[in-house]
Amino acid sequence: MKKVFFGLLVLALSAIVLAACGGGSSATAIATVPADYAGAVSPLGADAATAGAEVFKTNCESCHGPQGHGDGPAGAALDPTPKNLPELAAQVGDDFLYWRINTGKEGTAMVAWKGVLTDEQIWQAVAYIRTLK
Ligand code: HEC
Known part of the structure; x- marks a missing residue:
């Protein structure tokens, strides 16, 4: 159970890092204009x-x-x-x-x-x- 949780945590963290890096592409994501x-x-x-x-x-x-x-x-x-x-x-x-x-x-x-x-x-x-x- 502990191992599964840790695995999920690693997955979640890599998703965040990937998102922050724009999925590894050189083009950075364009921000959304605030309301x-x-x-x-x-x-x-x-x-x-x-x-x-x-x-x-x-x-x-x-x-x-x-x-x-x-x-x-x-x-x-x-x-x-x-x-x-x-x-x-x-x-x-x-x-x-x-x-x-x-x-x-x-x-x-x-x-x-x-x-x-x-x-x-x-x-x-x-x-x-x-x-x-
Ligand atoms: C001290 C240096 C400096 C000055 C002076 C400056 N900028 Fe910037 N500007 C930057 C940097 C650094 C960025 C961020 C670039 C990035 O995120 O890739 C930026 C970003 C921008 C962006 C948005 C880019 C984005 O990715 O959203 C615009 C539009 C912009 N500047 C216009 C201007 C205008 C118009 C002026 C003058 C009124 C100005 N800048 C003055 C350094 C400067």
Whole structure:
């Protein structure tokens, strides 16, 4: 009986470890946008990306790189290093980007920009990320 229990425990633990590692694949699982942010839509017009370029250059480029490829000089030494933003953007909605920029990403150097940038600037950054390739 004890042995069976131990076996189950090991199974359960390996399942947790596997899940945490994304099943061993190199692509990390995309997080779910919390209810507070899910479905958020930009109130800005089509020209938001122009202002977003300035926001990005000033606040994000040092880590994320000029094209958001995660190759900024300040990003190289980080663990994890900043991700490729255009690659991520192709897989997520604006609400995801808006959420991450607002609240940051726990366990990484990505800080919360809410209160540092205005809501408008955060949406502008989202619009700019959408233009990156
Ligand atoms: C100090 C360096 C640094 C700065 C400055 C920075 N970031 Fe990040 N950012 C990171 C790191 C590190 C991650 C986490 C990457 C990962 O988890 O793979 C990240 C993650 C992100 C993500 C989400 C990635 C994901 O996997 O969910 C977005 C979107 C993002 N940053 C946008 C921005 C924007 C926009 C700015 C400027 C307002 C900015 N970042 C400024 C380092 C930085």
